[in-house]
Amino acid sequence: MPVIIFTEHSEEKIKKSSLEAISYGVALAGKLNTDAIAFVVGPTAATLSELGDFGIKKVVHANDSSIVTSDTKSMAAIIAQAVEAYQADIVVFSNTLTAKGVAPRLSVRMKAGLVTGAVALPDLTDGFSVRKTVFSGKAFADIQILSAKKIISLNQNAFEIIKSTGKAEVIPFTAANIPNSIKIKKINRVAGEISLAEADKVVSAGRGLKGPENWGMVEELAKLLGAATACSRPVADSNWRPHHEHVGQTGLSIAPDLYIAIGISGAIQHLAGVNRSKTIVVINKDPEAPFFKSADYGIVGDAFEVVPKIIEAVKQLKK
Amino acid sequence: MKILVCISRTPDTTAKIAFTDNNTKFATDGVQWIINPYDEWYALVRAIELKEKDASIGIHLITIGGAETEPIIRKALALGGDEAIRVNSTEEDPYFIANQIAVVAKEGAYDLILTGKETIDHNGSSIGAMVAELLDTPFISLATKLDIEPTQAVVTREIEGGEEEAEINFPLVLSCQKGMAEARIPNMRGIMAARTKPLAVKEPLASEKLTSTKAFVLPPAKSGVKLIPAETPELLVQLLREEAKVI
Ligand SMILES: Cc1cc2nc3c(=O)[nH]c(=O)nc-3n(C[C@H](O)[C@H](O)[C@H](O)COP(=O)(O)OP(=O)(O)OC[C@H]3O[C@@H](n4cnc5c(N)ncnc54)[C@H](O)[C@@H]3O)c2cc1C
Numbered sequence: 001m002p003v004i005i006f007t008e009h010s011e012e013k014i015k016k017s018s019l020e021a022i023s024y025g026v027a028l029a030g031k032l033n034t035d036a037i038a039f040v041v042g043p044t045a046a047t048l049s050e051l052g053d054f055g056i057k058k059v060v061h062a063n064d065s066s067i068v069t070s071d072t073k074s075m076a077a078i079i080a081q082a083v084e085a086y087q088a089d090i091v092v093f094s095n096t097l098t099a100k101g102v103a104p105r106l107s108v109r110m111k112a113g114l115v116t117g118a119v120a121l122p123d124l125t126d127g128f129s130v131r132k133t134v135f136s137g138k139a140f141a142d143i144q145i146l147s148a149k150k151i152i153s154l155n156q157n158a159f160e161i162i163k164s165t166g167k168a169e170v171i172p173f174t175a176a177n178i179p180n181s182i183k184i185k186k187i188n189r190v191a192g193e194i195s196l197a198e199a200d201k202v203v204s205a206g207r208g209l210k211g212p213e214n215w216g217m218v219e220e221l222a223k224l225l226g227a228a229t230a231c232s233r234p235v236a237d238s239n240w241r242p243h244h245e246h247v248g249q250t251g252l253s254i255a256p257d258l259y260i261a262i263g264i265s266g267a268i269q270h271l272a273g274v275n276r277s278k279t280i281v282v283i284n285k286d287p288e289a290p291f292f293k294s295a296d297y298g299i300v301g302d303a304f305e306v307v308p309k310i311i312e313a314v315k316q317l318k319k
Numbered sequence: 320m321k322i323l324v325c326i327s328r329t330p331d332t333t334a335k336i337a338f339t340d341n342n343t344k345f346a347t348d349g350v351q352w353i354i355n356p357y358d359e360w361y362a363l364v365r366a367i368e369l370k371e372k373d374a375s376i377g378i379h380l381i382t383i384g385g386a387e388t389e390p391i392i393r394k395a396l397a398l399g400g401d402e403a404i405r406v407n408s409t410e411e412d413p414y415f416i417a418n419q420i421a422v423v424a425k426e427g428a429y430d431l432i433l434t435g436k437e438t439i440d441h442n443g444s445s446i447g448a449m450v451a452e453l454l455d456t457p458f459i460s461l462a463t464k465l466d467i468e469p470t471q472a473v474v475t476r477e478i479e480g481g482e483e484e485a486e487i488n489f490p491l492v493l494s495c496q497k498g499m500a501e502a503r504i505p506n507m508r509g510i511m512a513a514r515t516k517p518l519a520v521k522e523p524l525a526s527e528k529l530t531s532t533k534a535f536v537l538p539p540a541k542s543g544v545k546l547i548p549a550e551t552p553e554l555l556v557q558l559l560r561e562e563a564k565v566i
Pocket residue numbers: 205206207208209231232233234235246247248249250251262263264265266267268269270273283284285286289301302303304332356
């Protein structure tokens with residue numbers, strides 16, 4: 001019966017996106033009059049009993065350092081065992097890179113209808129339907145899940161984290177016969193950057209900045225705001241910025257609280273990756289730039305004059 | 320080495336998104352259709368690059384779709400596929416589609432199955448992993464590099480804050496994204512040759528459906544941009560703090 005929330009951690013703590021999924025799972029369990037269980041795989045320094053602060057009463061922890069968490073096959077097998085052990089009907093993921101590899105596999109194993117990119121709690125008035133983004137954020141679809149078992153993968157930044165009080169009981173879980181189908185050779189991490197997918201503020205710039213040497217002010221503004229940096233596709237294609245910063249239809253799709261676009265025209269393919277942002281600020285010297293139509297706030301002006309002034313104003317604010 | 324590339328047809332990236340029939344169907348009037356960009360630019364082009372290095376590689380394409388998808392398959396053949404299979408169904412449930420692909424993949428004993436990162440209309444990002452589970456093979460999502468060695472593939476994928484390289488034995492399924500391949504333009508010779516390449520049509524196998532689309536909804540329009548004079552950007556900062564409450 002219960003709802004299981006697949007809960008991811010990075011280094012020391014539970015990921016923010018997983019806290020969103022937990023809040024979603026707890027709310028859903030409440031609607032269905034059942035329990036919400038957080039399922040954690042692998043060793044972590046996070047104090048799991050503190051998930052009680054988010055309404056979780058039970059944390060099931062497969063604390064086995066030999067599990068290769070990048071192996072989608074073993075992860076799906078482990079989660080399936082937990083689902084079986086706790087007789088869960090619904091599994092909730094945050095739609096992360098990990099979930100994209102694991103949730104569909106679990107869907108096949110459980111014969112559970114899967115909705116990825118969910119943005120709201122299910123509508124239970126007529127069956128079980130979940131709203132998700134389609135057409136790269138240009139529309140939503142209500143997807144009816146027809147099977148008895150169900151999997152929902154929640155978009156990042158789509159559901160508010162809900163605080164509660166209490167302590168969660170942590171129960172160890174031993175998974176059996178886990179296959180290992182891949183061998184990790186190396187991992188390269190870009191240290192110190194704020195992960196774009198998880199960032200709640202993003203400062204982004206486009207071809208209007210003329211060249212890579214002009215990104216200093218973008219980075220400075222991002223740093224002041226605690227924001228991640230992003231860019232339009234031609235900027236990444238010209239190697240002015242690293243490829244992982246490219247947002248849009250063919251790049252990363254993001255939904256931060258604040259998206260500041262500097263010298264980006266607002267082509268439809270760019271908008272497709274950023275139009276779920278809550279507040280959009282556009283700085284462009286062309287008053288006709290299409291981006292202004294999708295913006296909440298705009299400044300028509302030269303980025304090289306406007307951005308340094310914004311940086312000054314943010315510094316003043318912080319004093 | 321046999322590679323199966325999964326090709327889907329999507330509306331052009333600039334297509335107007337609107338719905339008909341009480342918001343239950345996508346309005347196709349005047350819509351241009353393209354190969355889903357991830358399938359073309361990354362999955363298919365990488366397969367072609369590999370074949371250019373090793374001519375013994377066979378590239379087969381598969382689409383689950385009605386007859387209306389054939390121009391798209393021909394275009395993919397023109398880019399460089401050897402032959403194609405169309406499973407004649409307009410069903411959209413990912414589990415159903417994955418089952419059809421898995422059946423063909425099993426029969427054809429492919430070493431490598433490539434999909435795009437996601438379709439730009441359904442945004443499921445799920446079919447590749449489903450196929451892998453049905454075939455009980457490894458799956459790597461969002462691969463950015465692929466090299467093949469005699470018995471294994473070396474694959475790099477995006478992880479949060481970096482990338483990870485892994486070695487995996489064949490057969491395997493990968494979903495492909497940016498980084499996988501160089502951009503290329505189809506040449507006329509390819510387009511002519513594609514007319515005579517084999518395109519087999521198969522009827523779908525019976526399979527369960529786990530989901531169905533009830534209705535579409537368009538997001539509420541933005542209420543309009545608030546313009547701040549370029550001389551007073553501090554006003555923007557103030558609004559972001561006091562009105563939007565985001566900084
Ligand atoms: C299939 C397909 C997929 C695509 N996918 C993506 C994608 O994922 N992401 C993406 O971004 N693009 C994508 N594109 C490309 C997209 O169509 C645009 O070409 C691209 O977004 C434009 O980038 P830009 O806004 O940085 O550059 P431009 O269009 O050149 O715009 C530069 C802007 O800067 C302004 N400007 C110039 N100087 C200044 C100044 N001094 N101060 C302030 N403003 C200034 C100009 O007025 C202009 O509006 C895709 C295209 C296709 C066909």
